[in-house]
Amino acid sequence: MNDNDIAESNHSDNPHFSTILVKRLSRRQMLTGSLGVAVAGMFGLPELTGQAEAAASASTATKSVPSPNTPFTLNPTLGFEAVPVTRSDTVTIPVGYKAQVLIPWGTPITGNYPAYAPDASNSGVDQEQQVGAHHDGMYYFSFEDNPNAHGLLVVNHEYVDQNVLHTNGPSLITGQRPEDEVRKEIAAHGISIVEISKDSAGNWQVINGRYNRRITASTPMEIRGPVRGSDLVKTKYSPAGTETRGTINNCGNGYTPWGTYLTCEENWAGYFVNRTELAREHSRYGVSTNNGRYRWETAQGGADEYIRFDASVKGGSANEDYRNEPNGQGWIVEIDPFNPNSKPIKRTAMGRFAHEGCWLAPPQLGQPVVFYSGDDSQNEYIYKFVTKARYRKDVNGDILDEGTLYVARFNDDGTGKWLALDINDPYFHAMSISKGVFFMDQADVLVNTRLAADVVGATKMDRPEWGAVHPQSREVYMTLTNNSSRNAATIDAANPRGPNPYGHIIRWREEGHRSWATKFTWDIFILAGPEADSQVLPQQNGPALTQDNIFASPDGLWIDQNGILWIQTDMSGSQQSSGPFGNNQMLAANPFTGEIKRFLVGAQDCEVTGIVSTPDGKSLFVNLQHPGDRSGVNNFTSNWPDNGKVFGHPGEQAVTVNPSGARPRSATVVISRKDDGVVGM
Ligand code: FEO
Ligand code: CA
Ligand code: CA
Ligand code: CA
Numbered sequence: 001m002n003d004n005d006i007a008e009s010n011h012s013d014n015p016h017f018s019t020i021l022v023k024r025l026s027r028r029q030m031l032t033g034s035l036g037v038a039v040a041g042m043f044g045l046p047e048l049t050g051q052a053e054a055a056a057s058a059s060t061a062t063k064s065v066p067s068p069n070t071p072f073t074l075n076p077t078l079g080f081e082a083v084p085v086t087r088s089d090t091v092t093i094p095v096g097y098k099a100q101v102l103i104p105w106g107t108p109i110t111g112n113y114p115a116y117a118p119d120a121s122n123s124g125v126d127q128e129q130q131v132g133a134h135h136d137g138m139y140y141f142s143f144e145d146n147p148n149a150h151g152l153l154v155v156n157h158e159y160v161d162q163n164v165l166h167t168n169g170p171s172l173i174t175g176q177r178p179e180d181e182v183r184k185e186i187a188a189h190g191i192s193i194v195e196i197s198k199d200s201a202g203n204w205q206v207i208n209g210r211y212n213r214r215i216t217a218s219t220p221m222e223i224r225g226p227v228r229g230s231d232l233v234k235t236k237y238s239p240a241g242t243e244t245r246g247t248i249n250n251c252g253n254g255y256t257p258w259g260t261y262l263t264c265e266e267n268w269a270g271y272f273v274n275r276t277e278l279a280r281e282h283s284r285y286g287v288s289t290n291n292g293r294y295r296w297e298t299a300q301g302g303a304d305e306y307i308r309f310d311a312s313v314k315g316g317s318a319n320e321d322y323r324n325e326p327n328g329q330g331w332i333v334e335i336d337p338f339n340p341n342s343k344p345i346k347r348t349a350m351g352r353f354a355h356e357g358c359w360l361a362p363p364q365l366g367q368p369v370v371f372y373s374g375d376d377s378q379n380e381y382i383y384k385f386v387t388k389a390r391y392r393k394d395v396n397g398d399i400l401d402e403g404t405l406y407v408a409r410f411n412d413d414g415t416g417k418w419l420a421l422d423i424n425d426p427y428f429h430a431m432s433i434s435k436g437v438f439f440m441d442q443a444d445v446l447v448n449t450r451l452a453a454d455v456v457g458a459t460k461m462d463r464p465e466w467g468a469v470h471p472q473s474r475e476v477y478m479t480l481t482n483n484s485s486r487n488a489a490t491i492d493a494a495n496p497r498g499p500n501p502y503g504h505i506i507r508w509r510e511e512g513h514r515s516w517a518t519k520f521t522w523d524i525f526i527l528a529g530p531e532a533d534s535q536v537l538p539q540q541n542g543p544a545l546t547q548d549n550i551f552a553s554p555d556g557l558w559i560d561q562n563g564i565l566w567i568q569t570d571m572s573g574s575q576q577s578s579g580p581f582g583n584n585q586m587l588a589a590n591p592f593t594g595e596i597k598r599f600l601v602g603a604q605d606c607e608v609t610g611i612v613s614t615p616d617g618k619s620l621f622v623n624l625q626h627p628g629d630r631s632g633v634n635n636f637t638s639n640w641p642d643n644g645k646v647f648g649h650p651g652e653q654a655v656t657v658n659p660s661g662a663r664p665r666s667a668t669v670v671i672s673r674k675d676d677g678v679v680g681m
Contacts, residue, residue, distance in 0.1 A: 092649065133165060136158040142615060163631050164663060220245055237308065260336050273312070285353075384408070421453060503553050568607075610623035611623075618672055
């Protein structure tokens with residue numbers, strides 16, 4: 001478990017799927033390929049060619065619409081030498097490639113542009129004008145004048161490492177946090193919007209322009225969709241239940257066809273405390289009964305801005321306290337990066353859980369718009385949202401306020417079903433009566449999305465992280481990072497290892513290639529792990545992983561415009577230092593052949609997460625989150641990137657860590673080919 005993981009909170013009686021069906025396939029059958037005959041060809045290239053599926057740009061949020069007649073053409077070759085595992089404290093990339101660091105934590109981007117202080121002495125006010133910490137999901141929005149060399153980079157800042165963020169670590173003085181430390185931590189969360197451009201030498205830099213913006217865990221936001229105005233989101237700050245403050249623990253991301261950014265609220269529950277009776281919309285998400293994760297609720301001075309993190313019942317009604325403050329978190333938030341004055345909008349129809357990210361299926365004119373999302377906690381679920389309105393070139397974010405939220409059931413026979421979480425759906429209604437779980441209205445269903453998914457019997461998964469939708473076939477790939485709480489009695493065909501320390505990647509194809517369908521077929525793309533416990537395409541009896549591609553705990557995922565499936569890992573510190581896998585890494589895979597090669601290894605104790613490229617595929621943006629994750633106060637376990645060793649190549653001497661050397665910083669890395677070719681090919 002890394003520092004950001006939270007414990008399982010699914011205590012529903014909703015069984016793992018294997019216990020409610022006679023399993024059609026044993027794990028042994030799965031691994032020896034008996035199912036291979038049934039599914040071989042289902043995902044194969046020949047059939048896809050025949051399907052002539054539409055192509056859509058996976059990398060740009062332009063209003064381009066896929067043509068229904070584009071032939072299936074993406075079958076990439078991986079044109080680089082695999083990078084070996086390493087513990088070097090740098091970014092190791094193939095020979096022929098180069099890398100630069102862009103917008104590390106603390107980079108000034110707005111206001112008075114306060115310079116980054118290497119001793120972490122910047123104030124909270126400084127941090128509000130600087131790039132935040134713990135870079136995660138991101139997207140590149142290109143400007144039409146020069147799309148491959150001028151854009152807005154929008155980056156999530158998931159959480160903070162207090163030992164690194166403050167000069168001497170966090171302080172607690174007679175049970176209270178100094179106000180400016182709290183202000184700095186809140187400001188280091190959220191999102192950065194940064195205008196960037198590439199010069200003639202191929203180097204990217206920040207433009208101190210009018211689009212640059214920080215959105216933080218205190219920025220005012222609007223609540224839209226069915227939950228707007230619900231009693232469940234009324235607070236002292238917003239008695240009408242239409243607004244809330246901040247977005248927390250922004251993990252993966254999404255983008256829309258109309259050119260906006262979606263940020264996703266993941267492990268927000270731990271930031272709150274409730275010392276009174278926990279309502280179900282707190283308990284099912286793991287709101288703490290002791291103290292908030294960083295004790296923001298204790299900030300000296302007791303400003304409303306901070307005490308709102310204490311969700312205990314204090315007043316006579318919800319309008320007198322912050323009992324409902326946690327209900328303002330757990331959503332998908334839409335941000336218009338091209339309008340610096342726009343207010344971020346929580347799109348509540350898309351459900352409330354620990355959203356890892358939000359992945360768009362290639363939109364089709366005249367059809368609903370579809371987004372996939374995973375709930376990253378042990379034994380939680382996979383969801384999709386289907387808009388009610390049909391896609392047209394002039395739609396905007398309001399299309400996200402009405403639609404159907406579904407949760408996935410993976411049957412053991414390789415089929416699956418999407419179950420509507422809709423108070424007017426007959427099956428949902430019948431199941432909620434039979435289980436004695438009642439919802440007042442659709443707002444209640446959405447605020448309690450996890451409970452609604454329990455009710456319909458969704459399949460408990462091994463911590464769903466990122467998804468990626470293939471731009472042509474519309475197959476969906478999703479990482480299931482690991483699950484220490486599954487065991488032999490709770491395995492099922494879709495989650496076949498218990499415990500599952502290494503994770504796997506599952507994929508599914510919607511019926512008729514229609515992303516809005518309610519039925520699908522699925523198989524497993526890779527069982528990750530060491531050479532002795534891993535397999536590519538197990539249902540097709542594929543090979544084990546080798547030294548060129550062993551990995552564990554897959555997390556970030558993206559399919560680029562050439563059809564390369566990029567896989568990023570989030571192994572815990574101990575899995576990195578004691579396992580055979582080295583530091584966290586990024587691999588490239590061909591989704592059809594199962595060929596897979598390690599492309600990049602990150603610095604020590606970092607996670608590799610967040611990926612996007614320019615439309616031409618020549619500048620690949622990748623985030624290194626929390627290098628030196630296990631640092632103590634002024635005792636660092638990485639010095640990247642200020643150690644001066646931004647990147648290196650296989651065969652070079654490993655870069656070692658100096659515990660009293662440079663303070664580590666999360667940063668975006670821009671990777672390109674020295675011959676100016678397309679990355680990965
Ligand atoms: Fe923030 Fe599930 O990773
Ligand atoms: Ca993380
Ligand atoms: Ca993640
Ligand atoms: Ca993770």
